[in-house]
Amino acid sequence: MRGVVMHAPGDVRVEDVEEPQILKPTDAIIRLSATCICGSDLWPYRGADHLSGPLHMGHEYAGIVEEIGAGVSLIRPGQFVVGSFFASDNTCEICRAGYHTSCIHREVLGTSGAAQAERMRVPLADGTLVATPDAPSDVLIPSYLAASDVLGTGWFGAVAAEAGPGKTVAVVGDGAVGLLAVLAAKQLGAERIIAMSRHQPRQQLALEFGATDIVAERGDEGVAKIKDLTDGLGAHSVVEAVGTQESMMQAIRSTRPGGHVGFVGVLHGVELRGDDIFMTHVHLHGGPAPVRRFLPQLMDLIRNRTIDPGRVFDLALPLDQAAEGYRAMDERRAIKVLLRP
Numbered sequence: 001m002r003g004v005v006m007h008a009p010g011d012v013r014v015e016d017v018e019e020p021q022i023l024k025p026t027d028a029i030i031r032l033s034a035t036c037i038c039g040s041d042l043w044p045y046r047g048a049d050h051l052s053g054p055l056h057m058g059h060e061y062a063g064i065v066e067e068i069g070a071g072v073s074l075i076r077p078g079q080f081v082v083g084s085f086f087a088s089d090n091t092c093e094i095c096r097a098g099y100h101t102s103c104i105h106r107e108v109l110g111t112s113g114a115a116q117a118e119r120m121r122v123p124l125a126d127g128t129l130v131a132t133p134d135a136p137s138d139v140l141i142p143s144y145l146a147a148s149d150v151l152g153t154g155w156f157g158a159v160a161a162e163a164g165p166g167k168t169v170a171v172v173g174d175g176a177v178g179l180l181a182v183l184a185a186k187q188l189g190a191e192r193i194i195a196m197s198r199h200q201p202r203q204q205l206a207l208e209f210g211a212t213d214i215v216a217e218r219g220d221e222g223v224a225k226i227k228d229l230t231d232g233l234g235a236h237s238v239v240e241a242v243g244t245q246e247s248m249m250q251a252i253r254s255t256r257p258g259g260h261v262g263f264v265g266v267l268h269g270v271e272l273r274g275d276d277i278f279m280t281h282v283h284l285h286g287g288p289a290p291v292r293r294f295l296p297q298l299m300d301l302i303r304n305r306t307i308d309p310g311r312v313f314d315l316a317l318p319l320d321q322a323a324e325g326y327r328a329m330d331e332r333r334a335i336k337v338l339l340r341p
């Protein structure tokens with residue numbers, strides 16, 4: 001079958017790779033209906049992550065179950081399913097508390113099953129996968145695919161930031177996760193949603209997802225603008241969806257005392273000094289989003305067409321053109337690229 005392999009920074013190829021196999025009784029094999037390129041795939045692509053060898057890419061997936069191991073009882077062949085980028089058992093004490101990405105049995109997808117391919121192996125299938133009650137219409141597939149990571153991650157960012165009725169929510173970052181954090185804040189009932197973005201097409205999508213204000217400034221000026229919009233206090237809730245030192249500090253400094261930062265951008269080289277945090281009275285909560293916690297709810301919202309998160313995909317390519325997809329995202333010509341196997 002065909003699969004995407006990164007050989008070195010900037011060197012992505014689609015080549016013949018081994019068919020996935022059931023390795024454990026709890027595994028399932030799915031045939032991808034669609035997959036996509038993640039903002040986090042750009043870290044190794046740009047050389048920010050060390051590559052120890054060829055890397056099979058992809059951790060966002062939606063597709064049809066083809067085969068299950070002998071120990072799988074809840075998921076059946078033929079079902080359309082969505083799962084998250086970490087496999088989880090959904091039964092351990094950490095999962096039951098809603099932190100599936102720290103499941104005591106978690107497995108990282110992409111290492112044990114790469115999604116930018118025709119088929120993939122999903123470990124812990126009963127805990128990891130959520131099935132739709134019927135086969136979805138083709139037009140909903142991009143939205144279900146978004147639920148696999150970027151929607152679930154933006155949603156967790158908004159929940160971790162305690163977005164809700166009466167709150168002013170600011171979102172740092174205008175990638176797919178940031179834009180979907182705007183959508184999440186709107187669904188969670190936020191009163192005012194400030195999207196921080198300098199890019200016109202992304203500003204437009206943020207407004208369509210529910211943003212009430214756009215702030216194009218960054219750093220000190222961005223913080224000053226948020227304070228201007230909030231009686232000098234700062235936002236109640238700030239979602240950090242980038243992962244750099246500048247964006248993290250911008251998020252913390254844009255938050256009012258007693259407010260919450262939900263940080264979901266994968267952190268790279270961020271150092272926080274105790275002195276910078278102690279005086280702020282800001283709550284920090286984040287990490288790899290426990291998408292599985294939210295999947296049943298998000299998939300229902302997609303199925304009944306309350307939300308349309310698939311709109312973040314502004315470029316769709318055949319899997320064989322994945323290299324062009326990586327270039328388009330790297331050069332910010334595309335917000336997010338969907339790949340059709």
Ligand SMILES: [Zn+2]
Pocket residue numbers: 088089090091092093094095096100102103104105
């Ligand atoms: Zn668990």
